[in-house]
Every structure is written in C-alpha cells, then in structure tokens.
Amino acid sequence: MTAHPPFRKVLDGVATREQMFQLFGRHKDAPGIDPLSGTPYSAEWFEINASEYHFMLDLLPPLFMRTGMFGMSEYKAGNVTSVFFAIRIWGRERWFHGFCDLTGSRQTRWRAAIIAHETGASDSMTHAEKLEAIWNMTPVERRGIPRNADPETGWAEHHGKRTILINAGRHDAAFKLLADLSDLEIDEFLSKVRLRRS
Incomplete structure (x- = not known):
C-alpha cells in the first residue's frame, strides 16, 4: 500500500x-x-x-x-x-x-x-493531494473502479484501481487510470474547477 x-x-x-x-x-x-x-x-x-x-x-x-x-x-x-x-x-x-x-x-x-x-505557494498541493482532489471533484458518472474486468478489454490487471473519464463530451473520451494522469491533465482538471469557482 x-x-x-x-x-x-x-x-x-x-x-x-x-x-x-x-x-x-x-x-x-x-x-x-x-x-x-x-x-x-x-x-x-x-x-x-x-x-x-x-x-x-x-x-x-x-x-x-x-x-x-x-x-x-x-x-x-x-x-x-x-x-x-x-x-x-x-x-x-x-x-x-x-x-x-x-x-x-x-x-x-x-x-x-x-x-x-x-499559505504556501499557489500550487502547494502534493501530487497525491491533486489526484485525490480530482477524484473527489469528478462527478460519479465520470469515474469508476473496474471490478471483475473482462480480460479481453485489457482492464483485468487494473481491477480495483480508480479511473476517470477524460475528454468528457468529445468523441475521443475514454476512461484512464487516475494514477496515470499526466501533469498537464492534472493541471487542466484543477484549472477547470478554479474557473468554475472564481
């Protein structure tokens, strides 16, 4: 763990x-x-x-x-x-x-x-804190945890890991492991929330 x-x-x-x-x-x-x-x-x-x-x-x-x-x-x-x-x-x-x-x-x-x-730097959250924040701010219908995944889909090895939908509303939307989000994707998720709250 x-x-x-x-x-x-x-x-x-x-x-x-x-x-x-x-x-x-x-x-x-x-x-x-x-x-x-x-x-x-x-x-x-x-x-x-x-x-x-x-x-x-x-x-x-x-x-x-x-x-x-x-x-x-x-x-x-x-x-x-x-x-x-x-x-x-x-x-x-x-x-x-x-x-x-x-x-x-x-x-x-x-x-x-x-x-x-x-009171630290404006981006004082750790990587782990950012991932937790993204998980918590993502609507339930856009996040999930693969359970009993079909080996044919390639998700079997990720059973029990958290996933979120990226590019929601676009034709290339897909679920991605939360832990695999790039720094750019993390910043995009967090900036969207800051814009909504400003």
Missing part, C-alpha cells in the same frame, strides 16, 4: 454540504481497505463553509470544544472522529474539516499543517 503524507487535502476548493457528506463516506466502497478501522480517513482534510461548520456543531454535542475547533462525539471508525476548525488565514476567517485519530498526537498539529498548506 502506498504511504500517505501525514496530512492530505482531499478536495480543491470549498466543499458544498453535499460534497462534505460524500467525503465523509468516500472510502466505504474502496477495495482492499477496511473502512471500519478508520485508517483510510485519518489525516484527510478539506475546506468547508461557515454554514457547514455551524450545522455540524449543532448536530450533536461535541466530544471536545476549544477556541476555534471542536470534535464530533460520534466516531467515524476506530479512534478516528471528525474535527472542525475555524482558522484565520491572511486576515480572513475560513473553516475546515479533518479526520483525526485521537490516539496519536497529530490533533495538536492540525491547525499548523492547514495554515502551512494554505
């Missing part, structure tokens, strides 16, 4: 409420991963709106609450729970969600990790 960076941003931009709830369950159908352990979620984070932050605060009594952050009393799995942050970055209040494993000491480093990421 590939080693993950200590903290992983999994969505480029600000998640809508619908996207937020999709990200809460994003590993439930992943092959070869036990989502009940909480491990696939641990250290993943994304930005949300103030309304989602306050909605989640009002949903259940928090497990803990500190200035600018609270943890959900309902665990995702294992010792992993949702932690929500209100962080002022460059003079503007912003809100974030992260899956935190409460058995370790990482929860004390979350705020610093998010600030470091968000």
